[in-house]
Amino acid sequence: AAGVIQSPRHLIKEKRETATLKCYPIPRHDTVYWYQQGPGQDPQFLISFYEKMQSDKGSIPDRFSAQQFSDYHSELNMSSLELGDSALYFCASSTHSGRTSYNEQFFGPGTRLTVL
Amino acid sequence: AQTVTQSQPEMSVQEAETVTLSCTYDTSENNYYLFWYKQPPSRQMILVIRQEAYKQQNATENRFSVNFQKAAKSFSLKISDSQLGDTAMYFCALTISNFGNEKLTFGTGTRLTIIP
Numbered sequence: 001a002a003g004v005i006q007s008p009r010h011l012i013k014e015k016r017e018t019a020t021l022k023c024y025p026i027p028r029h030d031t032v033y034w035y036q037q038g039p040g041q042d043p044q045f046l047i048s049f050y051e052k053m054q055s056d057k058g059s060i061p062d063r064f065s066a067q068q069f070s071d072y073h074s075e076l077n078m079s080s081l082e083l084g085d086s087a088l089y090f091c092a093s094s095t096h097s098g099r100t101s102y103n104e105q106f107f108g109p110g111t112r113l114t115v116l
Numbered sequence: 117a118q119t120v121t122q123s124q125p126e127m128s129v130q131e132a133e134t135v136t137l138s139c140t141y142d143t144s145e146n147n148y149y150l151f152w153y154k155q156p157p158s159r160q161m162i163l164v165i166r167q168e169a170y171k172q173q174n175a176t177e178n179r180f181s182v183n184f185q186k187a188a189k190s191f192s193l194k195i196s197d198s199q200l201g202d203t204a205m206y207f208c209a210l211t212i213s214n215f216g217n218e219k220l221t222f223g224t225g226t227r228l229t230i231i232p
Contacts, residue, residue, distance in 0.1 A: 107160065
């Protein structure tokens with residue numbers, strides 16, 4: 001079965017550079033979530049999209065922006081990178097659920113970003 | 117806001133034994149879902165088991181079962197007949213049902229080591 005695809009899998013950047021992380025959801029999934037997992041930490045929610053619109057925002061720095069495109073893939077753009085941005089960035093996708101239901105989030109393998 | 121607490125940073129158990137991981141949570145919502153995720157050394161996030169808050173019956177998936185105590189806001193994971201492949205980081209997570217906007221809130225994790 002098709003899974004969530006994230007690219008690149010590994011990325012090394014210098015401080016103050018820019019990075020773009022891409023996420024390709026499972027076919028027919030219309031909702032995308034981004035999470036950041038720092039070294040030795042739990043994943044933290046950054047931002048989510050449903051049908052190309054931002055649906056929720058978590059602890060995402062102003063230096064980061066994201067969007068979901070017409071084919072439902074999503075990109076996380078990170079500017080003015082800092083050492084503290086080094087982390088594993090997960091994308092998860094799901095189908096839209098109703099008020100009293102939940103559709104499982106399927107996680108991608110993550111992009112490991114290292115900022116030097 | 118939702119919070120999830122895992123008070124056991126590390127645990128170890130002999131192969132074939134049973135181990136229980138603890139999790140407590142807090143939410144003011146009535147309709148929510150609880151999860152246990154496994155993160156092996158590959159860092160992939162794997163859903164182990166889920167529990168709907170409105171269901172009184174504890175969820176079971178093969179060797180994995182939960183003890184869901186709603187009044188106490190407790191959600192423990194029991195792994196029976198533990199195997200070497202169970203060695204991983206385990207995260208307890210919570211989400212509220214919100215029209216497809218179900219960001220996950222994670223605990224800080226328990227690192228489980230299965231000893232041969």
